[in-house]
Amino acid sequence: MNESLLTLENVEKHFAQSSGFLKPAAEPVRAVNGISLTITEGETTALVGESGCGKSTAAKLITSAITPSAGTITLRTRDGNILDVGSLRGRARKALWRDVQLIFQDPFSSLNPRMTVRQIIAEPLRNFNIAHGKEATDIVADLMDRVGLQPGTMSRYPHAFSGGQRQRIGIARALAVKPRLVVGDEPVSALDVSVAAQILNLFQSLKKDLGLTYLLITHDLSVVRHSADRVAVMYLGNIVEENTTASLFKSPRHPYTQALLSAVPSQDNQDKPRIVLTGEIASARNIPTGCPFHPRCAYATDLCRTTAPTVEALPMGGRVACHTPLEFMP
Template identity: 50%
Template sequence: MEKNVILEIKNLSKVYESKGASVKALTDVSLTVNQGETVGIVGESGCGKTTLGRCVVRGIDATSGQVLFHTEDDGVIDFLQTTKAQMKKYRKDIQMIFQDPYASLDPRMTVFDIISEPLRYNSNLSKREIEEAVGKIAEQVGLNKAYLRRYPHAFSGGQRQRIGIARSLILQPKIIVCDEAVSALDVSIQAQIINLLEDLQKEYNLTYLFISHALSVVRHISDRVLVMYLGKVVEFGETDALFANPMHPYTKALLSAAPQPDPDAVIDRVVLEGEVPNPAAPPSGCHFHPRCAYKTARCAKEAPPLVEHGDRMVACWNCGCCSEAD
């Protein structure tokens, strides 16, 4: 399959300023996403996953950097610096599914109004056409059409997430940012929603940015995985390769912390020392060095760039040291 780049994120940074302190939620995050693939974004809470997702959809404004969107007619637009007309045209191409199916639906609107809202801002469809479109999408995500006149409080978490998915799909976007889209759900419901997302991806050739802390889910759904630590990308590569052979010490620790379903499996758990540093005052050099078992003098002084190592990108001065140790 030929890879068509659909989204390029270049040096995206987000700094939260408050009195006396600035918190770098994202520092120079770069990645490319190909059409039709799923890129998983993992990391522990507070590492900037959600901020990344929200900056991409312009839910919040990034401080600097570019989000280059490759349009169908081979044009490239910077999603963060569009004109009003461009925004109107391309906003619908990047949509989002939210983490909390309870907070992300306006409780005062009927399900029909919630799902059809994006259409009303982005198209000139008649009432009848809107009704048809909503009915079609509702069926596709597995919602009973009879339920459309109900209010969100009538639904369970899984059904609500289906409503959220229907809302994000109704504009027929190219890219969907799934921000912890299944984390708030029961495991059995998670499986249903993941299957639904996969089916929809096949049908519409969707591209997913799948943000999650659940490694097993990410491993299952992603083609490639991006690992973040304290606002920076530490490793980015093909899912299978990355899970089989993590090249960054943090990735290794993160993966080893994931629960194993097999009770007899021998887990070689890497236990990290210390805590996640305060993002308002990150450590010098490599942000990970105070907790790293393989650190050298250089790590404390200079921040390692994200460079290609074989089949993936890694940001580590001593890349591969941890995998060699195995």
């Protein structure tokens, strides 16, 4: 335990923008701009940031749906080898999906409406030649039971289920291959608060029972408070702060983290002044010079306007990319 399962080192993903006839070549969209992150086995790592900061691009890179423009992504395999996720093609890429599974945000569009729940959950069993026929049906029943669905409803179609139930179907499908890492891209964002809480509880109990590792991606810091061990905060394609959940909530060091936290209702920040972010998040098509956050930062100095800070390890643990990190609050 406590070994790294998946590691990103200086990973970039830039998308070329189509430039029209006689138009000059446009700058690429820098969706992910050099992120480093270690996902430790058995832990829940959260990746948090506003819409457009590159979270889904990071999820696609990790699951090898797209390849990085630069940097390396490595997975420690079951037999202890190091797999270069970024360079996988064809069958090798498919093999990765036995280890790494993605759960999507929208439980309505991610399930094929013309397939029964049994067919949906059994599909990966068939694709990976894990089980067929009666054996597959028994596994489907077991998986449905695990995620809190009635196995007796397996011949129904997705439309017969609520949003929360559909997300449970998506989870059962992801678990069918017995993955080691489950990446949830905004897995509860489309759900009502109470249903979202039930799904987060389900993630917790599955993690314990099955020894899973999670990367939980969300724009909402309040989602990760009770479910994540560590939190990485993203801003415009960069990780600006990373720490244990407890330290990050107690003593944010990056002004952006502080601003995100101040929007989360909690006991700790009742007496703290609320920081409202001014200005729109810039676009990944046109990232500000210097620190990407400086146009919205209340503490920005001349240095911040000209020079991008690098991510530095903090003496009290965690990492931050800021020229003037906030004081540590013990």
